[in-house]
Amino acid sequence: MAFTEKAGLPSPLPSPLRALAYKEFSDRLKSRWVAVITVCFTILTLVVLYFGSAASGVVSFRNMGATVASLTSLVVYFIPLLALTLGGGVIADERDRHTLDLYLSAPITPAEFILGKYIGLAVSLALPSLLGFSIPGLIILFKTGVGSFGSYMVFVINSVALGLVFLSISFLTSVMFYERSKVVGFTVLVWLFFTIVYDLGLVGVLIATKDVLTPSALVVMLLLNPVDVYRILNFTTIGEYSVLMGLASVDVPGIIRPSVLWAVTVVWIVVPLLAGYYVFKKRYLS
Amino acid sequence: MLKFVQVTKYYDDVKAADDVSFELTEGEMFGLVGPNGSGKSTLLKIMLGIIKPTAGQILVGGAALKDKDWLNFRRLIGYMPERVSFYDNLTGMATLELFASIKGGSITNIEDVLAQLLSREVLARKVGTYSKGMRQRLNLAQALLNDPSLLVLDEPTSGLDPIGTRLLYDILDGVRKRKKLTVVLSTHMLAEVEEKVSRVGIMKNGVLKATGTLDELYRGLNLPLRLIILVNEDDPQGALLSEILKQEGAVNITYAAGQLTAELPVENKLNMLASILGQKDKFVDFTLRQPSLEEVFFGIH
Numbered sequence: 007m008a009f010t011e012k013a014g015l016p017s018p019l020p021s022p023l024r025a026l027a028y029k030e031f032s033d034r035l036k037s038r039w040v041a042v043i044t045v046c047f048t049i050l051t052l053v054v055l056y057f058g059s060a061a062s063g064v065v066s067f068r069n070m071g072a073t074v075a076s077l078t079s080l081v082v083y084f085i086p087l088l089a090l091t092l093g094g095g096v097i098a099d100e101r102d103r104h105t106l107d108l109y110l111s112a113p114i115t116p117a118e119f120i121l122g123k124y125i126g127l128a129v130s131l132a133l134p135s136l137l138g139f140s141i142p143g144l145i146i147l148f149k150t151g152v153g154s155f156g157s158y159m160v161f162v163i164n165s166v167a168l169g170l171v172f173l174s175i176s177f178l179t180s181v182m183f184y185e186r187s188k189v190v191g192f193t194v195l196v197w198l199f200f201t202i203v204y205d206l207g208l209v210g211v212l213i214a215t216k217d218v219l220t221p222s223a224l225v226v227m228l229l230l231n232p233v234d235v236y237r238i239l240n241f242t243t244i245g246e247y248s249v250l251m252g253l254a255s256v257d258v259p260g261i262i263r264p265s266v267l268w269a270v271t272v273v274w275i276v277v278p279l280l281a282g283y284y285v286f287k288k289r290y291l292s
Numbered sequence: 293m294l295k296f297v298q299v300t301k302y303y304d305d306v307k308a309a310d311d312v313s314f315e316l317t318e319g320e321m322f323g324l325v326g327p328n329g330s331g332k333s334t335l336l337k338i339m340l341g342i343i344k345p346t347a348g349q350i351l352v353g354g355a356a357l358k359d360k361d362w363l364n365f366r367r368l369i370g371y372m373p374e375r376v377s378f379y380d381n382l383t384g385m386a387t388l389e390l391f392a393s394i395k396g397g398s399i400t401n402i403e404d405v406l407a408q409l410l411s412r413e414v415l416a417r418k419v420g421t422y423s424k425g426m427r428q429r430l431n432l433a434q435a436l437l438n439d440p441s442l443l444v445l446d447e448p449t450s451g452l453d454p455i456g457t458r459l460l461y462d463i464l465d466g467v468r469k470r471k472k473l474t475v476v477l478s479t480h481m482l483a484e485v486e487e488k489v490s491r492v493g494i495m496k497n498g499v500l501k502a503t504g505t506l507d508e509l510y511r512g513l514n515l516p517l518r519l520i521i522l523v524n525e526d527d528p529q530g531a532l533l534s535e536i537l538k539q540e541g542a543v544n545i546t547y548a549a550g551q552l553t554a555e556l557p558v559e560n561k562l563n564m565l566a567s568i569l570g571q572k573d574k575f576v577d578f579t580l581r582q583p584s585l586e587e588v589f590f591g592i593h
Binding site for chain 1: 395
């Protein structure tokens, strides 16, 4: 029982779920994964914050809007990659170790197994995002006041949510393949698709179907990509619509509201995780 | 304790278990043997509630297990999978703590067993430093964490040296003396099964071809007994004894290096022995051997 007691996670969680979550988190803590990523995010934020305007010949701390805009364009590559690699092998590795059958033969439900793993990895991913972005963000607090810092913290929370979205997608990829190598290959494809290919394709579609695609249709297509949802969410938070316009030269429809974007983000977290759960049950328990 | 009734399992179009029926009685050690792909693993997974049969029922105490019952039934099961390597970054003790939390067991349940399996010093080490045998000992320890009533062992001695193998069976015997522990032993090691189990089930192509004690199995297959007689100078080539054996229905009678070997139908055993003992001045010694599990196994396959 000591394993669960050490977890220190909320007691309403069933003991096996807590034990699984704690194991995943403590693994990343002991391997210094959490510490390394926290330091990387801190350095990245500091560099963007101080040197972000170096191209224009000025080196100094920038305002919140410019910092969030610059960080967003970098984070959309880093966090999905980290999340996908973090969760991609979660099932395949257990299968390779032959520990999967041990869990499946234990008195725990498949939902507890999947959720325990997910929570442990989610905490492992969320902590570096929260600390790594927030600590340098204190500079914004001291230089520009509480208002800007509040908006900056929304960016931090959005970034945590982006990580959770791709962690959910990684769980789905993890249960789709038996071999670790296939999981890795597919993970790279997923990352490329959402971070690069999708937007390129969208631009291509816009050009090819000039004046045919309505703004609403474009918005729907943007909402289909969680990376775009994250971008829009950050830009709407800081009021930098013009940055968004670089991608889509249309009026921003009313549908693009933080509440809608958040709802879409939650859907992007829940649906792949649920799909992963059902694929897991189908693959390993039937 | 646990009864399989006409259990069938399909994986797409492949029939992995075909109309399998057998019963495990409380406290027995049951051996499950069969070549790779014969359906043993499928049967074990059904037994553990990991997969559901396509058709048929699993009964516990006479009542069919429903989906909702499996979670509770698994609390009574200990499982020792084959070749489990655990987590290299956890110590042996942390591994046991993890699985105790998952299974709802406790290390206090296995304190005496643990002392025999792995020393405190070894348990404090990371599993990554363990030999294959140590991992297997840890595997047995975790299987007993929840003080199970049914213990399912999949190739338990794989990777164990003879001392480890002996220890594993001694521990099982010890636990079985304390409580009525039912053990299912799935293995390729036929000699091991023959020595340890009370009953055997032989799988082939998803079908449970035979179940029973070894004695029941070889009688069912009409496998002959093997008689070896060490003849003396009064019957130098074993000619006289050969003639007697032939009259009693023995076959494949051969003589080599002072030994007469013959196969005889089990039903003629007593008559044959009486006839042979009537000529006891013609031989020095004799051995009567019943068919081994290996012979039964190949008799079926």
